[in-house]
Every structure is written in structure tokens, then in C-alpha cells.
Amino acid sequence: SQQGEEDPQALSIQEGENATMNCSYKTSINNLQWYRQNSGRGLVHLILIRSNEREKHSGRLRVTLDTSKKSSSLLITASRAADTASYFCATDNNQGGKLIFGQGTELSVKP
Amino acid sequence: DADVTQTPRNRITKTGKRIMLECSQTKGHDRMYWYRQDPGLGLRLIYYSFDVKDINKGEISDGYSVSRQAQAKFSLSLESAIPNQTALYFCATRDSYTGELFFGEGSRLTVL
Numbered sequence: 001s002q003q004g005e006e007d008p009q010a011l012s013i014q015e016g017e018n019a020t021m022n023c024s025y026k027t028s029i030n031n032l033q034w035y036r037q038n039s040g041r042g043l044v045h046l047i048l049i050r051s052n053e054r055e056k057h058s059g060r061l062r063v064t065l066d067t068s069k070k071s072s073s074l075l076i077t078a079s080r081a082a083d084t085a086s087y088f089c090a091t092d093n094n095q096g097g098k099l100i101f102g103q104g105t106e107l108s109v110k111p
Numbered sequence: 112d113a114d115v116t117q118t119p120r121n122r123i124t125k126t127g128k129r130i131m132l133e134c135s136q137t138k139g140h141d142r143m144y145w146y147r148q149d150p151g152l153g154l155r156l157i158y159y160s161f162d163v164k165d166i167n168k169g170e171i172s173d174g175y176s177v178s179r180q181a182q183a184k185f186s187l188s189l190e191s192a193i194p195n196q197t198a199l200y201f202c203a204t205r206d207s208y209t210g211e212l213f214f215g216e217g218s219r220l221t222v223l
Contacts, residue, residue, distance in 0.1 A: 009151075031210055042115075042201060042214035043154075088153060092210060097142055097161065098169065099205070099212060103153035 006089060006102040014110050019076040021105040023089030024069075030094040032065060032072050037086045037104070046074075046087075081111045114138050117202050117215035125223050130189040132218045134202030142205035143185040144212070145169075145177060147198045154201065160185055192222040 007022045023032070031050045035043040049056045049065045049072065056063045062075040076083055088104045115136045124130055134143065141162050146154040156169030158177040166177060174196060176188045189196055199219050203212045 033210070033212075035212070040199070040217065040219075042216045043203075043212070044214070045211045048210055090212070097205065098156060098159060099144075099210075100156065100170075101146070101154040103151060 006087075006105045008105060009103065010106045010108070012108040012110065013079060015079060015081055017079055017109075019079050019083070019107055019109070021074045021087050021089075021107070023072045023074070023102055025072075025089075025091045025102075026070065027091075027093050028067070030092045032063075033090045033092070033099065034061075034063060034072075034074050035088045035090060035101075037088065039085075043088065076107075079107075079109045081109050083107060084109045113216065115202060115204055115213050115215040117200075117218045119218060120216065121219045123221045123223065124192055126193055128192050128222075130192050130220065132187045132200055132202075132220070134185045134187070134215060136183050136185075136202075136204045136213075138204045138206070138213055139182075140204035140206060140213070141182060142207060143179070144203045144205065145175075145185070145187045146201045146203065147171065148201060148217075149198050157187065157200075189220075192220075194222045196220065197222045 033048045034046045037043045047058045060077045065072045086104045086106045090099045090101045118133045144159040145157040155171050160166050160179045163179050178186050199217050202215045
């Protein structure tokens with residue numbers, strides 16, 4: 001069963017706008033990670049947030065974590081056409097080193 | 112050269128055939144994973160390994176087997192392929208300190 005569920009499934013915005021993607025999960029976690037996948041390629045790690053952290057930044061990325069609501073959000077500010085990709089959250093619930101992925105959000109940034 | 116290399120990148124086969132997907136890594140990581148990706152379903156974990164002697168089933172291991180031949184090599188086998196195993200398969204390694212996964216470029220398998 002999937003641990004993370006992402007919302008929305010697809011998002012289309014104009015260049016320069018901000019993009020927000022959400023991830024909800026079911027069980028307690030050690031950390032939550034976000035990955036990016038360009039069409040048909042391997043996933044690339046973006047950012048990791050630990051269960052005792054509430055917010056983390058990396059360049060134009062901002063991740064928040066609310067463990068009481070079992071949810072996380074990924075904000076991409078000032079989006080660019082090159083940000084067009086699928087974005088996945090993955091949760092580590094400390095069950096033997098497994099990382100379980102959500103279904104992903106497909107982001108399209110139009111120039 | 113890529114840190115995580117998968118072969119073959121593309122394979123078309125017929126129902127009932129045995130298929131092996133291979134993965135090798137130069138990251139020096141002990142932990143290796145096989146995931147399957149289907150449209151709309153995200154990535155699902157098939158098998159994972161913490162070292163040569165430690166193999167674990169994931170969410171969807173039925174119909175698959177794995178072999179960890181060395182720290183750097185982790186192969187996935189389909190003993191008798193069926194059409195619903197048509198998917199994009201990813202191998203990944205994990206950094207035990209940072210928790211980050213490093214993915215290969217994927218092996219696209221089509222079973223006719």
C-alpha cells in the first residue's frame with residue numbers, strides 16, 4: 001500500500017508563478033523526502049526533512065512538515081519551464097530502511 | 112560513468128520468458144533497492160537488500176526474485192514474465208548517513 005498520497009495529481013502554471021504540492025501519509029515517520037523525475041528518467045533527490053523539523057529551504061524550494069496532520073508540502077518559488085517534471089514524496093517510517101513513495105504530482109510550467 | 116547503472120535500458124520479451132535486470136553501483140553503498148513504476152501508481156518497492164546476506168521483500172515481490180552477488184551488484188529476475196509486469200523498473204542505492212536514494216536511469220520492460 002502507498003504511504004504517501006500527493007495532491008494535486010497534476011498542476012499547470014505559468015513561468016514565474018509559485019507551485020505548491022502536498023503529500024499526506026498514514027503512519028509516523030523518521031523523515032520525509034522529495035524527489036524529482038524528468039520524463040522517463042531516474043528520480044533525483046531534492047530535499048529531506050526530519051520528523052523533528054518543521055520547515056526546510058534549499059534554493060527556490062521550501063518544504064514544510066506537519067506531523068500532527070501527517071502532511072508535507074513542497075513549494076517551488078518563481079517557477080521556470082525547466083521545473084517541468086514529476087515530483088514525488090517518500091516516507092521513511094523506520095521500518096527496516098524502506099522508503100515508500102507517493103503517486104507523484106506532474107508539474108507543467110509554461111513559458 | 113553513472114553511479115548507478117542498469118542494464119538493459121529497454122527490453123521487449125514474450126510471456127513465459129525468464130528475464131534478468133542488472134544493477135551495478137560505484138557509490139559504495141550497502142543498501143540497494145528495486146522499484147517498479149507504473150503510470151498513476153508512483154513507485155512500488157519490490158525487494159531491498161542491506162548487504163550480500165540480507166534480502167528483504169517489499170510491497171510487491173510476488174513473481175520476482177533478486178540476487179545480491181556483491182556489494183556493488185543487485186539483480187532482479189522475472190522467472191516467467193507476464194504482461195502485467197510491463198513497467199519501468201528502477202534500481203537505487205541508499206546513503207546510510209543522509210538517507211538519500213540514488214537512482215539508476217531505469218529499465219523499461221515490455222512483456223507481450
